[in-house]
Every structure is written in structure tokens, then in C-alpha cells.
Amino acid sequence: MPGTLIVAEVQKGEIKKAAYEIASKAKAMGGEVAAVIVGSGVAALAPNLAKFGADKIFVVDAPDYKDYVTEAYVQAVAAVVDKVKPSVILVAASAQGKDLTPALAARLKVGSISDVVDLNLEGAKVVAKRPMYAGKAYVMVEAAADPQIISVRPNSFSAKEAAGAGAVENVAVALDASKIKIAVKSVEIAATKEPDQTEAEIIVSGGRGMKGPENFVMLEELAKVLGPTATTGASRAAVDAGWRGHSYQVGQTGKTVSPNLYIAAGISGAIQHLAGMGTSKVIVAINKDPEAPIFTKADFGVVDDLFKVIPALTAEVKAIKG
Amino acid sequence: MNSVVCIKQVPDTETLIKIDGSGTGIVTDGVKWVMNAYDEFAVEEALKQKEKAGSGTVGIVSLGPDRAIEAIRTALAMGADTGVHIADADFYAKADPYATAAALAAAVKGLQFDALWVGKQAIDDDCGQVPAILGEMLGLPVVTMVIKFEAAGGKATVTREIEGGQAVLEVPLPAIFSAQKGLNEPRYASLPGIMKAKKKPVDVKKAADLGVSQAPMTTIKSMTLPPARQAGKKIEGDDAETKAKALAKALHDEAKVI
Numbered sequence: 001m002p003g004t005l006i007v008a009e010v011q012k013g014e015i016k017k018a019a020y021e022i023a024s025k026a027k028a029m030g031g032e033v034a035a036v037i038v039g040s041g042v043a044a045l046a047p048n049l050a051k052f053g054a055d056k057i058f059v060v061d062a063p064d065y066k067d068y069v070t071e072a073y074v075q076a077v078a079a080v081v082d083k084v085k086p087s088v089i090l091v092a093a094s095a096q097g098k099d100l101t102p103a104l105a106a107r108l109k110v111g112s113i114s115d116v117v118d119l120n121l122e123g124a125k126v127v128a129k130r131p132m133y134a135g136k137a138y139v140m141v142e143a144a145a146d147p148q149i150i151s152v153r154p155n156s157f158s159a160k161e162a163a164g165a166g167a168v169e170n171v172a173v174a175l176d177a178s179k180i181k182i183a184v185k186s187v188e189i190a191a192t193k194e195p196d197q198t199e200a201e202i203i204v205s206g207g208r209g210m211k212g213p214e215n216f217v218m219l220e221e222l223a224k225v226l227g228p229t230a231t232t233g234a235s236r237a238a239v240d241a242g243w244r245g246h247s248y249q250v251g252q253t254g255k256t257v258s259p260n261l262y263i264a265a266g267i268s269g270a271i272q273h274l275a276g277m278g279t280s281k282v283i284v285a286i287n288k289d290p291e292a293p294i295f296t297k298a299d300f301g302v303v304d305d306l307f308k309v310i311p312a313l314t315a316e317v318k319a320i321k322g
Numbered sequence: 323m324n325s326v327v328c329i330k331q332v333p334d335t336e337t338l339i340k341i342d343g344s345g346t347g348i349v350t351d352g353v354k355w356v357m358n359a360y361d362e363f364a365v366e367e368a369l370k371q372k373e374k375a376g377s378g379t380v381g382i383v384s385l386g387p388d389r390a391i392e393a394i395r396t397a398l399a400m401g402a403d404t405g406v407h408i409a410d411a412d413f414y415a416k417a418d419p420y421a422t423a424a425a426l427a428a429a430v431k432g433l434q435f436d437a438l439w440v441g442k443q444a445i446d447d448d449c450g451q452v453p454a455i456l457g458e459m460l461g462l463p464v465v466t467m468v469i470k471f472e473a474a475g476g477k478a479t480v481t482r483e484i485e486g487g488q489a490v491l492e493v494p495l496p497a498i499f500s501a502q503k504g505l506n507e508p509r510y511a512s513l514p515g516i517m518k519a520k521k522k523p524v525d526v527k528k529a530a531d532l533g534v535s536q537a538p539m540t541t542i543k544s545m546t547l548p549p550a551r552q553a554g555k556k557i558e559g560d561d562a563e564t565k566a567k568a569l570a571k572a573l574h575d576e577a578k579v580i
Contacts, residue, residue, distance in 0.1 A: 011485065011486075067489070068484070068489075070454075070464065070466075071463070094485060095467070095483070095484055095485040096484070096485065098450055098466075099454070099466050099467070101451075102419070102449075102450070102451035102452075102453075102454035102455055103454040103457065103458065103464070105420075105451075105454075105455075105539075106420075106423075106454055106455040106457070106458035106459070107458060110539055111418055111419070111420045111538070111539025111540040112419075112451060112539075112540075113540055114448065114449045114450055114451060115448065115449075115450075127543065131448065131548075132446065132447050132448055132545075133333070133337070133339050133348075133445070133446060133448070134445065134448060135548060136337075136338075136339040136547075136548070137339045137341065137348065137545055137546070137547055137548070138545065138546050138547075138548060139346070139542045139543075139544065139545045139546075140542070140543040140544045140545075141540050141541065141542055141543065142540065142541055142543055143539060143540050144537075144538070144539050144540065144541065145539065181463040181493060181494055181497070182463050182465065182491050182492070182493045183491065183492045183493075184489060184490075184491055185479070185490040185491060185492055186489065186490045187484070187487065187488075187489045187490075188487045188488055188489070189484070189485075189486045189487035190486050190487055192486070194486075196485050196486065202579070202580070226580060245504075246483075246502070246503045246504045247483060249503075252335045252445055253335065253359050253360075253445060253503060254503075256448075260579045261573065261577075261579040261580065271335070271336060271338070272335045272336075278548060278551060279548065281579065282573070282577045282579050283551070283554075284569065284573070295553055295556075296551075296553045297551045297553070298553065298554055299554035299555065299577065300554055300555050300557055300569060300572055300573070300577075301553070301554065301555070301556050301557065302556075302557045302565050302566075302569055303556065304561075304562045304565055305562055308561075308562030308563070308566075309562045309565060309566050309569075310566075312562055312563045312565075312566030312567070313566040313569060313570055315566075316566055316567050316569075316570035316571075317570055317580060319570075320570055320574050320580065321580075
């Protein structure tokens, strides 16, 4: 099996869990696993990738990469691709990964496959499974040429510790500054430790039934007691009403998510919403209306007033978790 | 301020997806076709910028079969000035994001613009690749996921959505921007707008007329529907507290997810 290169993303000074997931998948596919990590002051993180199967870790560490700029990161990763000559490149389909992947592929004059949820090898070809229509359908896709570049949706594979050789190499990339036209003026990231909806293991989502923005505090409290891998989400109705920002929206014009547990509170279950969360492992619906379509997809349904159920559930989870 | 907007006609989000006889596409009978939701934000922003500058043009480019002209007319009815329709059902049927971008890039090359707008992704194939590939093919900088845009003095100051927050960037024009929800509120086409749109010029071309023969870089081998989910267990109880307790127990003991 020819080699795989994984692009490991760093956020808030840590390698993202999604990077370990794709490293584990690369290791499971066989062949040599190389990893590249780009950033400023990230070199010390490199050995962590060896624990998840990386045989070689290329570090591109310079002040130029303090903030993410597509062109600079494309040049850095392309320089490592040139050294490694991988036949497969895996990138986590995070916000940054979704920006980087097609730009990298275009630079290398090949295609890429977006937001893949499963992949299998058939000989030297990767057959990638990905959703379309926000998950109303799935397609199996193949790339015509190497490197086969694939962005992988977080939570699609589990991160399993399996030691790789872990040789670390620092790479000095001579950036072509003339091509870097974009200047970063400021970056504002919320201090919260809450995971992004696409990476969360538990999502507590609210819809029109929440009645107003102030009531989302209740969902935040439930998410908090459910632990650090939990976050909150919202239906389109709640976002369009201005109760939550668009980054919370789950569904066809928002995020497609696949957590272990999805709790839908006061969400009726429009087709666009069901498409966006239908692959969640366990779905809970809490709604006063027993006819709400969400109940046809829910593993557990509670027909009652969410304003009574949610606080009681929060207290109960707290008690269980001790 | 001159802008060009690349748009795509897609099935309305209400569409129930069924797989066609080929096994790689969807049944299109009865589908309501609309302009991609993110492209509406792109068109709106181009119109807003033209209005703000007090002069300029907004051109629309779309690749698609004959029916895609309706999406172009919608954009013209919103206020765009001209259209280019790469009306090529054969090319479109096989096109992946790379081939799509090649066709759009060829059409865009002959047009004057300060900003080239694209929706952040089409809500049918959900690839989100075209903005980046256009950037490479046209040699222009690309800012994706734009939620705020201001242009002045040959530069644009834009805010883009990033994970957990936002970043403010400065980029020289011309450049490519992909529109994210939150950028603006797209206007509806007015009745006079719809009447005027019928007389606005739309240049209809085949991919070959643009010198484009780009083969797709990726191929769909098969399409399936997700396994149907069944309704599960109704949590019963005398009051909300009892039900909440039973639910927590089920999630902990039975489903083992908390």
C-alpha cells in the first residue's frame, strides 16, 4: 500500500481530535503514514501524532503561519507533498480543512472529495462515501489521479492509539510572498471550550418551541452537565428568528452533524433539519406536539413541555454523573 | 463596482430525494428548481455593492442544462444586468467541481469585475470546492465564508466565519468571495424587475464554445439513500419530571451515551 499524508490541524494550541481520527484511519489502511503540521510554535505537538500511527511527522513551524491564510498553508503543505509524494492525502473537514483542501488540490492540479464519512481501499484506489443533499443521499466517489485528496468529516472514525515510528523532520518552506495577497487584520475566537457542532459527541438543539433567545440558557446548562464533548445547536426556525447565530444551525443550509447523542428540544423536524442530523447515533425528541415529524426519527421521544423536561433532565444527568 | 456572480440551480430544500435508473443521480421529475440558497446571498451582495458605489454592473454566470436559465432570470429580476448561460447538459451531467470551475473560469475570463462572488457551497452536491478552484485557475485570491463585506480604494475588508469565531481580512481587488448565510438578506424580485429581466441579455454558450473540455477529476460510482430510521421508544410517565428521569436512565443504561 502506498503512503498516506495526513494534514494535522492545530487549534488553540492543541492538535485537533479530528487529526487523530484521520491518522488512525490512515494507519488502519496500511502503508506508511506521514503527517504534516503547520503553525507557529507547534513543533512541540508533533510527537503526539506518533501515538496515533504517524511514521513521519513534518513540521512547518514559522511566525508566517500564526494565523491561517489559505495561500501560505497551501504552499507549506504542497512543499511537504512534494517530499512525501503520497498517494492519498487526508484532511479533517473542519472549517479550516474545508477551505484548505480544495485550494491544495487545485494547486496540485487534481480533484478532491469533500466531507467524506467512510473510505475503503480497492487496490490503490480509495472509494469514498460522502453525503449529498445534506445527507438525504450518499454517494461513492473515486478520484481519477494521485494524490487522492479527501476531506474527512470529524467523528467519522475513532481515534485509536497505535504507535508509529514518529520520526520528526522540520521543514523550512521558502514562501512565495508575492502570491500571498490576503492580510489578516484581526481574529476573534470565543474563549469557550465547547466543541464545534460538527465535532461534538453530544448536541442539545433547540427550535421554534424554545420561544425566545433567553431560553437557550437552559440548553447550554444541559450541555454543560453532559460534559466537555457536548455543545448546543439550533434549527433554522430559531436561527432565522435571530435567537441563535447561524454557526449553530443544523440542517440543509447549516451544518450536517453526526454526534453520538442528538437532543432535539422544541424542533418539529422539517425535512431539511432531519437531513442534517439523521445519522446521529441516538436521537431524542422532546416536543409538546405528539404529531411532530421528529418523533418518527427519534430513538427516544418525550411528549411534554420542554420547559419542564429540560431542567428535570439536567438535574437527573447531574445526579447520574455524580 | 463591477461584480460577477456564479450561480447554480438546485432542487429546493423541500425535495424528497429519489434515486434514478442510472443509480448515480436523482429523479428530477416533479423537482422544484431554485437558485442555490448561498448564491442568493452572493447576488444580493453584488447588487448592494453596485448600489453603494452608485455605478457598475452585476453579471451572472451559470453552468447547467436549459432549465438553469430560470435561475439566471431570477438573478436578473433581482437587479443583475447581464447573464452568461453555459447551457450544456452533457458537460454538466459529468462535471465535478473541477470541471465546473473550468467552465465557469472560462466564461468569467472575458468579463470585467472587481469582485467575483460564489455561494459557499451548492446545497445539492455540497462540495464547496468551486471558489478555491476558480481562484487557482484565475490566479486570484479567495476569501471563503464571507459574512461582511466592504470595498474601498481598490481593496476589500471582509469578515469571514471561522471555527468558533470570525476573522477580518484585507484583500486587494479583484478577488473571489464565497458567501455564507448572515452576509445579508436577499431581496425578492419585484414584478417590474421580473418584466425587465425578460429583456436583459443572456449569452448562451456550450462549454466547447469557451474552449473547455476539462474531464472530471472525480466520479460518482453509485448513490444510495440513507437507511430509514424507525420511530423508537415513547418515554411514558405521569409528569415531566418522571419522564425526564426515565429518559436519563434510558440514555445512561440502555443507549449508554451519557
